[in-house]
Amino acid sequence: MRHLDAELVGFRTQFLGQVGDWDGAAFTEFDLNDLAPTDSSMLVDGYQALAIAFEKRILEFNDHPNSEAYSSVVSGCISCHQKACPGPLERIAKRELP
Ligand code: HEC
Incomplete structure (x- = not known):
């Protein structure tokens, strides 16, 4: 999950910065169903x-x-986090x- 967040930051910085486009941006694909929530109430x-x-959404972006x-x-991150784990919503x- 942290690497997904890091990828978002990287692509956003690339787009808003000097590069100004999304060339070469692609998320690492991984299976969220393999994620082991620390608290099973998150499931x-x-x-x-x-x-x-x-x-x-990830595949479409890629x-x-x-x-x-x-x-x-980003709205996909938010939808899941609203339900499963509201902690990082502010960060997301x-x-x-802008
Ligand atoms: C399908 C549900 C789901 C989606 C989509 C999702 N997350 Fe999460 N995320 C979780 C769950 C569940 C946890 C808690 C994992 C745990 O406690 O082991 C978590 C944890 C986190 C954390 C805190 C834990 C850590 O590893 O640092 C961050 C930050 C985070 N997610 C960011 C994101 C971002 C950014 C996106 C979109 C790119 C995203 N999440 C998409 C379910 C989701």
């Missing part, structure tokens, strides 16, 4: 559906990296594009 109903929907696909990934909000 809320619908977790798997959220994980599958999120993976689709196929066509652009601002819209990036924002769709900072990944939105």
Whole structure:
């Protein structure tokens, strides 16, 4: 999860900085269903559906990296975190594009 967050920061910085585009940006694909939540109450109903929907957003970004696909990934982070683990929401909000 931390590496996903680091990738978001990297792509966002690339886009907003001197490079100004999304060239070469691609998330490392991994299976969120393999994630072992520290607290099993995090395995809320619908977790798997959220994980599958999120993976689709990742694949779409990797196929066509652009601002819209990036924002769709960030809202995927938010949807799952609102349900499963609200702690990092404040941090994730900072990944939105200005
Ligand atoms: C399908 C659900 C889901 C999605 C989507 C998701 N997360 Fe998480 N995330 C979790 C769960 C569950 C935990 C808690 C894991 C644990 O406690 O082991 C977590 C933990 C975290 C943490 C704190 C723990 C750590 O490893 O530092 C951060 C930060 C985080 N997520 C950021 C993100 C970002 C950024 C995205 C989008 C790129 C994202 N998450 C997408 C479910 C999700």
